[in-house]
Amino acid sequence: MQRENKDLAAYRESEEYKRLKELRRKRRRKQVMIARTCVFGGAALIILVLVLLINALVSGLKGKETIAKPDNDLLKKEEKYMVIEKKPNIDVQLLTPNDYSRPGITTETIENIVVHYTANPGTTAKQNRDFFESLKDTHATSVSSHFVVGLEGEIIQCIPTAERAYASNQRNFNTVSIECCHMDETGKFNDSTYNSVVELCAWLCCKFNLQAEDVIRHYDVTGKACPKYFVDNQGEWDKFIQDVADYISANAVEMTKEERDAYYGESETVTSAPEATNLMEE
Numbered sequence: 001m002q003r004e005n006k007d008l009a010a011y012r013e014s015e016e017y018k019r020l021k022e023l024r025r026k027r028r029r030k031q032v033m034i035a036r037t038c039v040f041g042g043a044a045l046i047i048l049v050l051v052l053l054i055n056a057l058v059s060g061l062k063g064k065e066t067i068a069k070p071d072n073d074l075l076k077k078e079e080k081y082m083v084i085e086k087k088p089n090i091d092v093q094l095l096t097p098n099d100y101s102r103p104g105i106t107t108e109t110i111e112n113i114v115v116h117y118t119a120n121p122g123t124t125a126k127q128n129r130d131f132f133e134s135l136k137d138t139h140a141t142s143v144s145s146h147f148v149v150g151l152e153g154e155i156i157q158c159i160p161t162a163e164r165a166y167a168s169n170q171r172n173f174n175t176v177s178i179e180c181c182h183m184d185e186t187g188k189f190n191d192s193t194y195n196s197v198v199e200l201c202a203w204l205c206c207k208f209n210l211q212a213e214d215v216i217r218h219y220d221v222t223g224k225a226c227p228k229y230f231v232d233n234q235g236e237w238d239k240f241i242q243d244v245a246d247y248i249s250a251n252a253v254e255m256t257k258e259e260r261d262a263y264y265g266e267s268e269t270v271t272s273a274p275e276a277t278n279l280m281e282e
């Protein structure tokens with residue numbers, strides 16, 4: 001026993017033992033390295049698979065988006081138009097064609113509706129219309145308007161929208177004009193006038209495929225204080241535009257281009273210069 005222990009101790013001191021020990025140590029280290037490599041490699045593989053999966057998912061979603069695009073184009077083709085089916089009560093009293101108020105020059109594509117005030121307190125729509133008509137004889141001045149809205153909310157049409165009125169200066173060629181009657185110097189519209197102007201503007205916006213914001217003041221064209229009350233009170237003008245927008249939202253129905261064209265039918269041609277005598281809004 002003693003002897004064996006002695007031999008063992010001697011053996012442990014031997015170079016052979018040390019060499020084998022070192023060899024074992026190296027082998028262990030190698031095994032640890034292999035184990036670590038396996039663990040890290042496995043983890044890396046899992047991450048790679050996850051990344052690939054996420055990539056596939058994302059590109060799958062992108063693929064869906066590109067599939068959805070043709071649908072959007074289809075929707076564009078079937079663009080919806082807002083149309084107010086209930087036409088305002090328009091009393092058509094066209095002026096006699098003449099160089100001073102109804103020159104018979106065609107309008108181009110209508111891009112704005114221009115609101116004016118008569119600057120003649122207490123006068124009626126009919127009186128203003130007749131004044132425009134009288135210019136064919138008096139030659140006093142050149143002025144007119146497509147529509148005049150009166151104190152009772154009545155709407156008189158003086159000129160077809162396919163023809164120019166003499167109302168909005170350099171914008172006569174592509175605008176429709178509305179003169180509004182008022183009771184006093186402030187130029188404020190009474191409720192009847194106001195409501196009819198909102199209704200008429202909304203209807204014209206839909207007719208010419210415009211937005212409420214496309215309704216402008218004479219002031220916005222030339223800087224003239226017209227319509228005075230809405231120039232003096234910007235907030236009231238903003239409210240008016242909002243009221244036109246609200247009227248459109250509340251009363252317009254969506255139509256496809258085909259439905260819209262069928263709805264307007266002949267009257268749609270008023271923007272394309274037919275014979276003056278056939279240009280009534282009806």
Ligand SMILES: [Zn+2]
Pocket residue numbers: 115116117167218226227
């Ligand atoms: Zn004006």
